[in-house]
Amino acid sequence: MSPRQSSLAIGLIIIAALLAVMLGLLVGAKTLSIETAMRVLLSPDGKIDSILVWTLRLPRSLTAAAGGAGLAVSGYVLQTLTRNPLADPGITGVTSGAVAPIVCCFVFMPLMSPAYYPFIGLAGGLAAAAVTFWVSRGGQGRPLQLALGGVSVSLFLGAITTYVLLRTGPQSASLLFWLAGGFQGRSWSHLFYMLPWTIAGVVGALLLRRIIGMFMLSDHAAAGMGLQLSLWKPLILILAVIPVAGVAPVAGPVAFVGLAAPHIARLLKPRGTGWEIGLSAALGALIVTVSDLLARSIAIPRELPVGIVTALIGGPVFIYLVQRGRLNLAGETR
Numbered sequence: 001m002s003p004r005q006s007s008l009a010i011g012l013i014i015i016a017a018l019l020a021v022m023l024g025l026l027v028g029a030k031t032l033s034i035e036t037a038m039r040v041l042l043s044p045d046g047k048i049d050s051i052l053v054w055t056l057r058l059p060r061s062l063t064a065a066a067g068g069a070g071l072a073v074s075g076y077v078l079q080t081l082t083r084n085p086l087a088d089p090g091i092t093g094v095t096s097g098a099v100a101p102i103v104c105c106f107v108f109m110p111l112m113s114p115a116y117y118p119f120i121g122l123a124g125g126l127a128a129a130a131v132t133f134w135v136s137r138g139g140q141g142r143p144l145q146l147a148l149g150g151v152s153v154s155l156f157l158g159a160i161t162t163y164v165l166l167r168t169g170p171q172s173a174s175l176l177f178w179l180a181g182g183f184q185g186r187s188w189s190h191l192f193y194m195l196p197w198t199i200a201g202v203v204g205a206l207l208l209r210r211i212i213g214m215f216m217l218s219d220h221a222a223a224g225m226g227l228q229l230s231l232w233k234p235l236i237l238i239l240a241v242i243p244v245a246g247v248a249p250v251a252g253p254v255a256f257v258g259l260a261a262p263h264i265a266r267l268l269k270p271r272g273t274g275w276e277i278g279l280s281a282a283l284g285a286l287i288v289t290v291s292d293l294l295a296r297s298i299a300i301p302r303e304l305p306v307g308i309v310t311a312l313i314g315g316p317v318f319i320y321l322v323q324r325g326r327l328n329l330a331g332e333t334r
Contacts, residue, residue: 001268006275009268013282017065020289024061025053027293029301055187063191064183064292064306065285067251068261070198070243072284073205075258076265076277077240078129080215081233082136086147088259089125089244093153097121097128098241098248100157100164103175107164117249118197125241125248128153133237181254181307183292190250197246204239205277212236213273255307256314257284264317287313 001009025037032049040050041058075088082092089095098121105112105120135149161179165172177184205212211232214222223229247254265279291309298304 006270017286021061068284068288069281072261076262093128096154096157098125122245178252180305201243209274260314
C-alpha cells in the first residue's frame with residue numbers, strides 16, 4: 001500500500017474502534033438507547049445513565065483500546081527484533097514474567113502501592129525475555145527454539161503464580177478473573193495509569209522505526225549498516241516490554257493480540273516499518289475493544305474474561321494464516 005492508502009486504512013480501523021467504543025456505551029446489564037447514550041455523553045447530569053456512561057462504560061472501552069494498541073506494538077517489535085513470526089508477549093514469556101511478580105507482590109506485600117506494579121512488571125518481563133532469548137540463541141535460533149524456550153519460561157512462572165494463588169484464600173477468585181485478562185470495573189484512573197506506558201511503547205516504536213526496520217535484516221547486515229547491536233538490542237527489548245508492563249497490572253494477560261495483529265497488519269502490505277507499526281496499533285485497539293464488547297454482552301448480566309474472547313478470535317485467525325500459507329515461519333507474512 002502507498003502511504004496514502006496506509007493512512008486511510010489506519011483511519012478506517014480507528015473509526016471502527018471508535019464505533020466499537022460507542023457501541024460499548026449501550027451494552028450492559030442495563031441497555032441504553034443511542035439517543036440516551038449520546039445525550040448523557042454530551043451533557044452528563046449525574047443520574048444513573050450518566051454514571052453508566054461516564055464512570056463505567058466509556059473508561060472501560062478506552063482502556064481496552066489503549067491496552068490492545070500497546071500489546072500489538074509490543075508483539076510487532078518482538079517479532080521484528082527476533083525475526084521470528086512466533087514471537088509475542090505471551091509466547092516469549094514476557095507476559096508471564098510481568099504477571100508472576102505482580103501476583104506475588106499483591107499477595108505477600110499487600111501494602112505496596114499499585115503505582116510500583118508497572119516497574120515490577122517491567123523488571124519481570126525483561127528477565128523472562130532475557131531467559132527466552134538466551135535459550136533461542138539471542139533470538140536467532142529456529143522458531144521452534146523460541147517457542148519452546150518461551151513456553152518453558154511461561155510454564156515455570158505459571159507454576160509459581162498457581163502456587164501463590166493457592167495461598168491467597170478468598171482473594172483467589174478476583175485474581176483468577178484478572179489472570180484470564182479483563183477490563184471489568186476499569187475506571188479513568190486505570191486508563192491514566194496505563195496510558196503513559198502504552199504511549200511510550202507506541203511512540204517509541206514509531207520514533208525508532210528505522211532502527212527496528214534494520215533488525216529485519218541479519219545481524220551482520222545490520223552491523224554493516226552501522227547499527228550497534230550491543231546497544232540497540234537491549235533498548236529495543238525494553239521498548240517491547242514497556243507496554244506489557246503498563247497493561248498487565250490493569251488487565252492481566254490478554255492473549256493473541258500481540259501475535260495476530262502484526263501479522264494481519266503485514267497482510268495489508270504497507271510501505272515502511274512506521275506504517276506497519278501504526279496499523280498494528282490500530283488493529284490491536286480494534287481487536288481488544290470488540291473482544292471486550294463481546295465479553296460483556298454474550299452472557300449478560302455476567303461477563304467473560306476478555307482474554308478468553310481474544311483467544312477465541314485470534315486463534316482461528318492465526319490458524320487460517322498458517323493453513324493458507326500466509327505465514328512464513330522464516331519470519332515473513334505474505
